[in-house]
Amino acid sequence: MILDQFSQNLNPEEEKINSKIFDLVVGRVLKNVYLSLDSDKRKIMEDIFLSGTDEDREKFIKENVPNFEELFEKESKIIEKELELEVEKEV
Numbered sequence: 001m002i003l004d005q006f007s008q009n010l011n012p013e014e015e016k017i018n019s020k021i022f023d024l025v026v027g028r029v030l031k032n033v034y035l036s037l038d039s040d041k042r043k044i045m046e047d048i049f050l051s052g053t054d055e056d057r058e059k060f061i062k063e064n065v066p067n068f069e070e071l072f073e074k075e076s077k078i079i080e081k082e083l084e085l086e087v088e089k090e091v
Contacts, residue, residue, distance in 0.1 A: 025079055029071045037064070 010018055034045055041064065048056045061068050 021079060021083075025072060025075045028075050028079075029068065032071070032075075033061075033065050033068075 030049075034042060037045060045060060045064075048060050052060075065071070
């Protein structure tokens with residue numbers, strides 16, 4: 001699973017931050033996926049993500065977003081750059 005790869009060998013504080021970043025990446029990917037769907041698929045996605053199981057969500061993603069991991073990697077790089085810029089501002 002992506003989360004396991006995303007959080008290897010981290011201390012508890014790093015895991016907490018990493019989890020928040022992971023949630024942000026997934027949220028952005030799912031938002032972009034949602035916006036790219038037609039209205040029927042959007043309704044299905046809403047129903048599944050509001051009241052479905054994790055298995056239902058995974059199935060929906062596998063069936064409707066075959067390039068999820070690619071989108072995840074792309075969004076991760078974007079957020080990484082955003083974070084680098086923020087850190088540079090602070091220094």
